[in-house]
Amino acid sequence: MSQDQKTVYFTIDFHLVSREKPMLYNIYINSSTVKDKDHYVKIVKPGEVLTDADVEDFKKYQRIHVLESERGLYLQSLAENDDFESLDKVTAIKDSAVKHLDDIFNPGKEFNTEILGEALDGCHDSMKAMVGVIKDYDINSLKNLIGELSFHDFYTYDHSINVSMYSVLIYKQYRPKASEADLVAIGLGGLLHDLGKTKISTEILNKSGGLSDEEFAEIKKHPELGVELFREANPDFPGLKKEAIERVIVEHHENIDGSGYPKGLKGPDHHIFSKVVSVADFFDAITTKRSYSQALPIEDALEIMKKTVGKKIDAEIFDFFVKKVSKVILTGKTMIELPEDFNTEIAHAELPVQKVQPKKLGENFTKAPDNPNKIEK
Ligand SMILES: [Fe+2]
Ligand SMILES: [Fe+2]
Incomplete structure (x- = not known):
């Protein structure tokens, strides 16, 4: 895995975040408002269980992100989720x-x-x-x-x-x-x-x-x-x-x-x-x-x-x-x-x-x- 991949994030849709199931991946927000000075902060860890209200609350952050290196886990959780x-x-x-x-x-x-x-x-x-x-x-x-x-x-x-x-x-x-x-x-x-x-x-x-x-x-x-x-x-x-x-x-x-x-x-x-x-x-x-x-x-x-x-x-x-x-x-x-x-x-x-x-x-x-x-x- 390259150095880059460890620090690259991608944006996910709020409505595709699992609820009522243990999370497989971390979720981050970018707390920086300065362009090119991103500062990612973890808000959800694997194993945590989110509710609809939690996900609704995340919308205040505008965007949520997942580590590129955890894309596979994100896709797996999507594929396995019958609610979507x-x-x-x-x-x-x-x-x-x-x-x-x-x-x-x-x-x-x-x-x-x-x-x-x-x-x-x-x-x-x-x-x-x-x-x-x-x-x-x-x-x-x-x-x-x-x-x-x-x-x-x-x-x-x-x-x-x-x-x-x-x-x-x-x-x-x-x-x-x-x-x-x-x-x-x-x-x-x-x-x-x-x-x-x-x-x-x-x-x-x-x-x-x-x-x-x-x-x-x-x-x-x-x-x-x-x-x-x-x-x-x-x-x-x-x-x-x-x-x-x-x-x-x-x-x-x-x-x-x-x-x-x-x-x-x-x-x-x-x-x-x-x-x-x-x-x-x-x-x-x-x-x-x-x-x-x-x-x-x-x-x-x-x-x-x-x-x-x-x-x-x-x-x-x-x-x-x-x-x-x-x-x-x-x-x-x-x-x-x-x-x-x-x-x-x-x-x-x-x-x-x-x-x-x-x-x-x-x-x-x-x-x-x-x-x-x-x-x-
Ligand atoms: Fe061909
Ligand atoms: Fe072809």
Whole structure:
């Protein structure tokens, strides 16, 4: 843990403070009124039990804070608390995940192995909490929840977070007895699938026109670069399924028929998590409105995906996904004409970063630079 992390605080909402339960984390106020001369004072210790009146009383302080190093405990207490609305919980968990993803993907921020290690630590905490909240959802409810989450704030990291949530859910329904460690691993695989793109120049990543062969060759390095970064950071939590996460990162552009990259592996050689993340990735890419494309309705998205079964995505996972996604029955009649030269990479071609700017900033993370192309990592 770096020196910095010990002394960094983040702000929490009053309404997400646990009541009538022993607290898991400390709460602080900033007693200084002088800018840049913060003075944090502890007002709640772990084990204390707060009432509604206590929390109401804290509002006189305007803001309350938690140590960054206790963010995991804060998320855990959120996930475990049935008194809070799912939307509130998932919003807070998502805010945390966004903060950590920004530490990784924002080219305007300092980046090194230690920073990546701390960010992975935070992603792990966020994913544990997320698994706790969403594992019992069905996919339609999750789609609605994701819609609500993006309705208020549209962030550059939505895609990574959505893919991780869909992956957790698909896998949980595919393997109802899946362990928490499996769900956290597949969620982290989804969250970090494009980790290697931090090593590709933003100029190439953000190019709006077609890519030259050389540029595409450069992009194709990101799965292997992602694994290298992940290994260098060497996250080490009890029970973490690192090998499975690495497989997702390196295999997320492999296609079932062997036409993908980097290795051209065929279906039987793909990790089951990679197959699930591929379906989640494809689904989110075509059902989310982006600055450069319209969102497709679910039925149309499923039609598009169906045409790539056996080529790009796995038949069993897709069938399973369709059954769970909705009561939509694919009739076989074509609703959308797929062009002959349909490129299965298109849906993946865009980064979850830098393409769009946040519309609104939350309290807990930093704005991306206005012109990210200027700075390269
Ligand atoms: Fe990718
Ligand atoms: Fe993706």
